[in-house]
Amino acid sequence: MADVSLKHVGKTYENASANTIEDLSLDIRSGEFVVLVGPSGCGKSTTLRMIAGLEELSDGQIWIGDRRVDELEPRERDIAMVFQNYALYPHMTVAQNMSFGLRLAGMEKVEIRRRVEAAAEVLDIGVLLDRRPRQLSGGQRQRVAMGRAMVRDPAVFLFDEPLSNLDAKLRGQMRAEIRRLHKRLKATTIYVTHDQVEAMTLADRVVVLHRGKIEQQGTPQELYERPATRFVAGFIGSPTMNFLPAEVVMSDDGVALKLDEAILPAPAAKAEGLAKRLGQPVEIGVRPEHFVVDAAPALTVTVDMAELLGPTTLVHFTFAGVACSAMLPPEHASGEGEQQKLRIAFDRISIFDPATGRAL
Amino acid sequence: MSVPNILTAASAGTKARARKPVTRRQKRDWVFAAGFLAPFMILLLVFQYVPLVVMAKNSVLDYSLLNPAVAKFVGLRNFTDMIEYEDAAVSFGVTFLFALGVVVTVIPIAFLLALFLNSKLPARGLVRTMIMLPVVTSAVVVATMWSFLLDPSNGLINGVLNLIGVGNQPFLTSTGQALPALIVMTLWQQVGFGAILFLAGLQGLPPELTEAARIDGATKRQVLWNVTIPLLSRTTLFVVVIMTVFSLQAFAPAFLMTQGGPQEATNLIVYHIYNTAFIMQQAGYASALSVVLLLVVLAISTLQMALLRSRWNY
Ligand SMILES: Nc1ncnc2c1ncn2[C@@H]1O[C@H](COP(=O)(O)OP(=O)(O)OP(=O)(O)O)[C@@H](O)[C@H]1O
Ligand SMILES: [Mg+2]
Numbered sequence: 001m002a003d004v005s006l007k008h009v010g011k012t013y014e015n016a017s018a019n020t021i022e023d024l025s026l027d028i029r030s031g032e033f034v035v036l037v038g039p040s041g042c043g044k045s046t047t048l049r050m051i052a053g054l055e056e057l058s059d060g061q062i063w064i065g066d067r068r069v070d071e072l073e074p075r076e077r078d079i080a081m082v083f084q085n086y087a088l089y090p091h092m093t094v095a096q097n098m099s100f101g102l103r104l105a106g107m108e109k110v111e112i113r114r115r116v117e118a119a120a121e122v123l124d125i126g127v128l129l130d131r132r133p134r135q136l137s138g139g140q141r142q143r144v145a146m147g148r149a150m151v152r153d154p155a156v157f158l159f160d161e162p163l164s165n166l167d168a169k170l171r172g173q174m175r176a177e178i179r180r181l182h183k184r185l186k187a188t189t190i191y192v193t194h195d196q197v198e199a200m201t202l203a204d205r206v207v208v209l210h211r212g213k214i215e216q217q218g219t220p221q222e223l224y225e226r227p228a229t230r231f232v233a234g235f236i237g238s239p240t241m242n243f244l245p246a247e248v249v250m251s252d253d254g255v256a257l258k259l260d261e262a263i264l265p266a267p268a269a270k271a272e273g274l275a276k277r278l279g280q281p282v283e284i285g286v287r288p289e290h291f292v293v294d295a296a297p298a299l300t301v302t303v304d305m306a307e308l309l310g311p312t313t314l315v316h317f318t319f320a321g322v323a324c325s326a327m328l329p330p331e332h333a334s335g336e337g338e339q340q341k342l343r344i345a346f347d348r349i350s351i352f353d354p355a356t357g358r359a360l
Numbered sequence: 361m362s363v364p365n366i367l368t369a370a371s372a373g374t375k376a377r378a379r380k381p382v383t384r385r386q387k388r389d390w391v392f393a394a395g396f397l398a399p400f401m402i403l404l405l406v407f408q409y410v411p412l413v414v415m416a417k418n419s420v421l422d423y424s425l426l427n428p429a430v431a432k433f434v435g436l437r438n439f440t441d442m443i444e445y446e447d448a449a450v451s452f453g454v455t456f457l458f459a460l461g462v463v464v465t466v467i468p469i470a471f472l473l474a475l476f477l478n479s480k481l482p483a484r485g486l487v488r489t490m491i492m493l494p495v496v497t498s499a500v501v502v503a504t505m506w507s508f509l510l511d512p513s514n515g516l517i518n519g520v521l522n523l524i525g526v527g528n529q530p531f532l533t534s535t536g537q538a539l540p541a542l543i544v545m546t547l548w549q550q551v552g553f554g555a556i557l558f559l560a561g562l563q564g565l566p567p568e569l570t571e572a573a574r575i576d577g578a579t580k581r582q583v584l585w586n587v588t589i590p591l592l593s594r595t596t597l598f599v600v601v602i603m604t605v606f607s608l609q610a611f612a613p614a615f616l617m618t619q620g621g622p623q624e625a626t627n628l629i630v631y632h633i634y635n636t637a638f639i640m641q642q643a644g645y646a647s648a649l650s651v652v653l654l655l656v657v658l659a660i661s662t663l664q665m666a667l668l669r670s671r672w673n674y
Pocket of ligand 2: 044045046
């Protein structure tokens with residue numbers, strides 16, 4: 001177990017025009033489960049590979065525990081990594097795959113066996129120990145890859161999209177298993193994914209990367225409830241947040257937002273900030289579940305399409321010229337072409353400056 | 361698109377056709393396959409398989425090329441002669457030594473060159489050109505050039521040896537040095553080809569495997585021994601078989617540089633066959649030698665496949 005610290009890390013690939021990572025600083029506490037998320041190409045793998053020692057830094061430092069490691073070989077860093085395509089050695093059995101690192105380290109045979117068997121037991125792959133990787137299913141390979149990391153008992157675990165080659169059901173299972181393992185081992189873990197469900201369910205802390213920079217970091221709940229930017233708001237949460245253009249106006253009851261034709265009183269917590277922007281445009285973010293149907297309907301829209309998702313219905317409609325979706329209880333949802341009465345749960349909305357994208 | 365169909369249809373043979381009526385689609389596939397394969401198959405038949413059959417037939421005859429019409433059936437006498445007289449054994453022995461020498465030197469050197477070409481070190485382009493040049497140069501040119509280089513009195517190699525204080529070496533005129541000299545020349549000529557094959561193998565390896573090994577704690581050398589080399593066994597097998605078959609059939613060096621001498625020290629089997637047929641005019645005996653060579657090449661490459669296959673069965 002160890003802290004991991006990235007100090008002003010930068011990375012520019014050879015022949016690349018722009019920096020892939022720019023001045024990235026991140027402190028990870030010992031035992032913490034940190035998830036790096038972001039869209040494809042934002043530099044998640046690059047960051048992870050720099051921590052692993054597979055990519056050189058162009059700038060900055062990386063510390064693991066009290067050692068500066070960015071000049072060290074991967075083998076000197078006391079880390080283990082699980083790759084997206086598992087990277088199992090095809091010419092070795094499962095047991096040999098798992099024990100490879102221990103054998104290289106010259107560990108005693110008895111101890112190697114004890115560790116491999118213990119890990120195999122935890123991961124439920126005991127019966128597979130003599131098989132070759134090609135004789136395993138995707139989920140089994142995934143477990144072996146995790147086992148190979150576990151037996152080494154490293155200071156830091158690195159995962160690069162470990163579940164993205166699995167089908168949805170298996171992904172759900174493995175997600176639960178990874179969480180269970182982390183509870184048990186309490187190892188410092190850095191986990192890369194572009195799947196925000198994985199990020200939300202696994203992380204102690206989520207770090208959202210955007211174009212090689214940290215856009216926001218915090219607990220999953222913080223990111224969900226108080227996104228710092230429009231980018232984070234759009235990236236976290238599924239189905240995605242609706243963004244509606246609005247204008248700050250003064251009404252009889254104080255500061256209000258003019259949305260299409262409707263004039264809605266601003267949320268109390270934000271009224272003061274908005275008062276300074278009278279007459280200016282803002283963008284408001286409403287999560288699909290923050291459209292509600294109750295006794296005080298404020299808007300009437302026409303339903304373009306209704307998708308029954310089981311416990312909820314996703315109702316698509318156009319409002320203020322923007323395609324929106326609302327997650328409603330099926331009994332309150334109208335059908336296609338029908339009128340739908342809605343209220344925006346105004347105390348839950350986010351408000352962004354349309355110019356900078358920052359939350360107000 | 362239709363290729364797998366053809367293959368299954370071809371291997372299933374007549375049995376499958378008896379069970380299922382031939383569809384129009386299958387018929388069309390057959391016509392297409394035949395059309396594409398015909399030019400190649402006809403050439404192969406005329407220039408490869410027909411001569412093979414003729415060779416097998418000739419191996420039980422005693423005749424001379426000057427007057428092939430006068431041929432006498434001698435049964436297996438040509439083969440028993442081979443056992444009785446030493447020429448065949450000597451020549452096969454020389455050829456095996458030659459092939460062994462070529463293979464055991466080409467494989468490691470070609471592999472090291474491929475590692476170098478696959479690295480990020482400078483001068484890769486230059487080295488690549490240098491090692492490929494001999495491969496694409498005519499064997500005759502190479503042999504002639506090396507004859508000059510190896511000249512006992514004023515060759516370049518002896519010049520260099522003199523500079524570092526080693527006296528003149530006889531090379532091709534010495535029974536002890538002639539075969540090693542030919543091996544070195546062949547190594548020089550073939551190593552580029554081997555390196556390119558290894559390079560292709562190296563570039564086909566998924567980079568994550570070496571990365572995983574490095575993270576698992578392997579040094580560069582341990583990665584090489586434990587991951588790269590085992591994973592390349594398929595390529596290694598291929599290079600070994602190619603080089604073996606090539607060396608067993610080498611002709612130009614013996615013909616152009618040593619005429620099989622001195623004292624049969626470089627009497628490679630194909631050159632010996634040539635001599636027997638065209639100089640000594642014993643075409644039947646030469647055919648019998650060819651049949652044995654063919655069987656030996658087949659046996660050796662099959663053995664190599666069998667030995668090495670178990671290693672890459674994953
Ligand atoms: N070896 C390389 N050489 C040059 N550019 C690279 C290299 N590897 C990655 N990049 C670039 O760096 C950027 C970040 O890549 P990276 O692999 O870190 O993205 P990512 O966030 O992991 O994306 P994904 O979710 O698709 O895996 C991309 O624009 C990519 O094109
Ligand atoms: Mg990636």
